[in-house]
Amino acid sequence: MSELILHHYPESLYSEKVRLILGMKNLSWKSVLIPMVMPKPDLMPLTGGYRRTPILQIGNDVYCDTALIAETLERLAPQPSLYPQGLKGVAESLAQWGDNYLFWAAMGYFYQSEGISQALSALSPEMAQNYVNDRAALLASRPQISLAENHAALLVYLQRLQQMLEGGQPFLLGASASLADVCCYHPLWILQMVPATACLLQGYPLVLAWLERVKAIGHGQRSELSALEALAIAKQHPASSIHSQASDIPGIALGDQVQIMPSDYGLDPVQGELVLVESNHMAVRRHDERAGTVVVHFPRIGYHIKHVEQAS
Numbered sequence: 001m002s003e004l005i006l007h008h009y010p011e012s013l014y015s016e017k018v019r020l021i022l023g024m025k026n027l028s029w030k031s032v033l034i035p036m037v038m039p040k041p042d043l044m045p046l047t048g049g050y051r052r053t054p055i056l057q058i059g060n061d062v063y064c065d066t067a068l069i070a071e072t073l074e075r076l077a078p079q080p081s082l083y084p085q086g087l088k089g090v091a092e093s094l095a096q097w098g099d100n101y102l103f104w105a106a107m108g109y110f111y112q113s114e115g116i117s118q119a120l121s122a123l124s125p126e127m128a129q130n131y132v133n134d135r136a137a138l139l140a141s142r143p144q145i146s147l148a149e150n151h152a153a154l155l156v157y158l159q160r161l162q163q164m165l166e167g168g169q170p171f172l173l174g175a176s177a178s179l180a181d182v183c184c185y186h187p188l189w190i191l192q193m194v195p196a197t198a199c200l201l202q203g204y205p206l207v208l209a210w211l212e213r214v215k216a217i218g219h220g221q222r223s224e225l226s227a228l229e230a231l232a233i234a235k236q237h238p239a240s241s242i243h244s245q246a247s248d249i250p251g252i253a254l255g256d257q258v259q260i261m262p263s264d265y266g267l268d269p270v271q272g273e274l275v276l277v278e279s280n281h282m283a284v285r286r287h288d289e290r291a292g293t294v295v296v297h298f299p300r301i302g303y304h305i306k307h308v309e310q311a312s
């Protein structure tokens with residue numbers, strides 16, 4: 001297997017999900033630290049415009065979105081599995097709930113309460129303002145939910161997690177950690193970062209003890225790499241042989257020029273030649289002067305794809 005290169009930054013919640021998966025599988029990986037706000041000049045040559053964090057690079061294959069990154073790591077390193085025996089569908093569905101419903105209730109609450117000002121007080125006033133402006137632009141396409149709604153949802157969700165743990169098992173779906181655990185962990189990790197929001201978890205002792213167990217999984221074997229070294233690895237890599245037989249996307253065939261972009265926020269399109277379509281996976285091939293030929297991969301859930309008319 002070519003080396004696993006994670007482009008991330010320490011405070012990124014979705015990156016923490018992937019770091020824990022690398023830990024669950026005790027994998028060795030290279031860490032490239034990227035900026036937490038735009039611009040990201042050494043990342044864009046790899047992704048072709050996708051700006052969200054994290055990104056997994058393997059040679060010149062670039063995997064966007066942690067749902068696909070999790071599936072990719074499971075394919076490359078199947079043991080220990082992210083899915084408890086016989087419960088793959090349950091684990092994936094609970095993971096999707098954690099990544100979306102729990103995540104947005106926790107983030108919404110954090111951003112609208114004292115949490116965000118406590119977190120930003122560690123930054124200089126200019127950096128804090130830069131961060132606020134960047135996230136306002138990134139999230140402009142998301143619906144506005146009030147603090148009261150987020151707070152109410154979060155309390156219901158914390159109660160649900162507490163109930164899931166009442167059977168006495170160490171992890172949400174049994175004796176060992178699964179994808180569901182890391183996807184429900186990272187949204188609550190942000191609440192633990194500052195006192196203003198950490199206090200919310202105090203009424204849920206089973207959840208607090210479970211968070212400690214998930215944290216103890218660790219991050220596997222990490223070593224550092226520079227962004228320029230990562231670009232050089234992509235450029236030196238022989239062309240990826242990844243392809244599929246056919247596309248089942250109406251009106252779009254393999255070989256077509258397409259744009260793929262998130263359907264929720266961070267709506268930056270990535271353009272290239274469609275080279276792979278599977279049930280929850282699609283990929284485009286594109287060329288960049290600094291990165292060479294790269295294949296950029298996305299899940300199908302949560303991403304729009306559209307045909308690009310070629311100028312004649």
Ligand SMILES: N[C@@H](CCC(=O)N[C@@H](CS)C(=O)NCC(=O)O)C(=O)O
Binds near residue numbers: 011012038054065067
């Ligand atoms: N659905 C995406 C969401 C990723 C996401 O929203 N990541 C946050 C960081 S935790 C982000 O991209 N923030 C803006 C940025 O890093 O530029 C995934 O699972 O990877």
